[in-house]
Amino acid sequence: MTSKRGIALVLVLALVAVFVPVLLYLSQTGSSQVRQAMKFHEVQQSESVALSGTHSGLCRLRGNLTGLQQLTNLLLGDITYDLTIKPTGQGVVLQNLYHLFSRCALGRHSYILMSDAEQLQPDPDPPVMVLSHDTWNTVEPYDINLAADVTAMENLRGQDLLGFEATKNYERSKTPAQYESDLLAKQGSLPDELKSDWSSIVGVLKEEKLQF
Amino acid sequence: MIRSVSKASILAVICVLSWSLPAALAEVSDTASNRPKEVSANTLSSVAAEGFNINDKAAVPSGVNIRSSLELEIAIQEYLMTFDAYREARQSTAPEARAKLPKLLKAYREAYAKAIKMMRDDKLIHPMIPQNPLKVYKEEYKAKHGEYPPLDKRDYKELRKAIKNAIKEGKSTDEILIMIRNRVANLSRPAPAPTPIPLPGGAGGSSGDNAGTDDGDKDSRLVPKTFPQPDQSSSGIDNEHSGWRR
Numbered sequence: 001m002t003s004k005r006g007i008a009l010v011l012v013l014a015l016v017a018v019f020v021p022v023l024l025y026l027s028q029t030g031s032s033q034v035r036q037a038m039k040f041h042e043v044q045q046s047e048s049v050a051l052s053g054t055h056s057g058l059c060r061l062r063g064n065l066t067g068l069q070q071l072t073n074l075l076l077g078d079i080t081y082d083l084t085i086k087p088t089g090q091g092v093v094l095q096n097l098y099h100l101f102s103r104c105a106l107g108r109h110s111y112i113l114m115s116d117a118e119q120l121q122p123d124p125d126p127p128v129m130v131l132s133h134d135t136w137n138t139v140e141p142y143d144i145n146l147a148a149d150v151t152a153m154e155n156l157r158g159q160d161l162l163g164f165e166a167t168k169n170y171e172r173s174k175t176p177a178q179y180e181s182d183l184l185a186k187q188g189s190l191p192d193e194l195k196s197d198w199s200s201i202v203g204v205l206k207e208e209k210l211q212f
Numbered sequence: 213m214i215r216s217v218s219k220a221s222i223l224a225v226i227c228v229l230s231w232s233l234p235a236a237l238a239e240v241s242d243t244a245s246n247r248p249k250e251v252s253a254n255t256l257s258s259v260a261a262e263g264f265n266i267n268d269k270a271a272v273p274s275g276v277n278i279r280s281s282l283e284l285e286i287a288i289q290e291y292l293m294t295f296d297a298y299r300e301a302r303q304s305t306a307p308e309a310r311a312k313l314p315k316l317l318k319a320y321r322e323a324y325a326k327a328i329k330m331m332r333d334d335k336l337i338h339p340m341i342p343q344n345p346l347k348v349y350k351e352e353y354k355a356k357h358g359e360y361p362p363l364d365k366r367d368y369k370e371l372r373k374a375i376k377n378a379i380k381e382g383k384s385t386d387e388i389l390i391m392i393r394n395r396v397a398n399l400s401r402p403a404p405a406p407t408p409i410p411l412p413g414g415a416g417g418s419s420g421d422n423a424g425t426d427d428g429d430k431d432s433r434l435v436p437k438t439f440p441q442p443d444q445s446s447s448g449i450d451n452e453h454s455g456w457r458r
Contacts, residue, residue: 019221091346093289093292099342120292155266162255162340
């Protein structure tokens with residue numbers, strides 16, 4: 001009788017010892033996928049808010065606001081973002097030139113958009129004409145109100161723009177036929193989904209080629 | 213009994229691991245950042261070789277080319293005009309206006325690339341240096357000519373008004389560019405001889421030059437406009453390599 005109770009007890013303990021960790025692991029696995037979904041949600045939200053932040057900065061410039069603007073904890077719905085509009089100088093037709101930074105951080109994800117902006121002299125009232133160029137992004141957790149971080153971003157973006165400049169120089173240096181054949185030669189290294197449409201895409205790219 | 217339970221448990225654990233491992237690995241790889249945090253030595257040396265100082269970004273670089281401010285201004289006014297045309301078409305609800313969007317975007321892209329290349333070739337700007345081309349131009353101009361170039365903010369305001377008026381009156385791109393050239397040339401500044409602008413079909417040089425009549429408050433968007441079209445033979449400053457010609 002005692003031995004039967006002992007066996008039953010060992011059996012119960014063994015079941016508990018095996019299934020409790022399994023159940024715990026199952027619950028953690030479920031929450032891992034939820035965490036992943038939440039993370040993607042945060043990434044999308046932060047990128048959308050940073051983009052909206054850039055537009056709000058451009059709207060400020062269109063309203064003829066000038067000079068350095070460092071705005072923190074601005075709200076888009078219930079999500080906060082930072083906006084820094086840093087004057088860099090003047091253009092040849094006396095337009096004001098800026099670097100525009102927009103940052104949104106959600107959870108562990110930080111997203112920063114940086115772009116050039118030109119603000120023309122109002123003629124005579126706002127809204128003034130504003131152009132933005134060369135928008136660049138980073139997921140590094142920089143502080144857009146810190147001069148050292150801003151300089152680091154300007155340097156890294158400049159490095160990327162130098163690569164872009166080399167691409168544009170290449171594009172300009174080729175004739176449309178050479179450009180087309182160069183692009184078609186890359187077809188073999190493309191994913192299968194793109195291969196079938198590549199020739200028509202190259203046709204469009206050839207039409208869009210810089211030609212001066 | 214105990215053996216069968218243990219085998220079932222081990223099997224269950226293996227199944228759970230194989231199901232959950234990809235998700236866990238995906239999360240780790242998604243958080244990893246591969247972006248370099250430092251500018252490469254090659255980039256730094258190429259910047260220095262071009263005459264720019266990455267540690268003193270406000271300094272005027274060595275080897276700046278001072279061309280006629282007229283050429284620079286025309287190039288910039290050209291991309292401003294093309295951008296204005298693109299923006300107007302993008303905001304339009306008329307299908308025929310929106311159908312022109314790709315061509316207008318291409319025209320703007322090329323006009324901007326042309327102006328940027330011009331300033332980049334002259335070392336007025338560099339991708340790693342916050343842009344301040346006017347200061348560089350003025351400083352280098354003073355170093356060469358002993359005085360600052362005579363630039364007046366009012367001139368550009370009047371020029372913008374004149375362009376606005378010319379667009380309102382339906383002037384062609386060439387006529388507007390000629391008007392810009394004439395107005396800028398009349399700013400009584402010392403400048404090297406600019407590249408001649410060919411007259412399209414013998415058109416007069418001073419068309420659209422009526423800035424004084426623009427009250428500035430009238431919304432020209434309400435008036436039908438003829439915007440610069442990418443398929444027109446145009447440009448003015450570089451007609452042989454015009455990006456608008458196909």
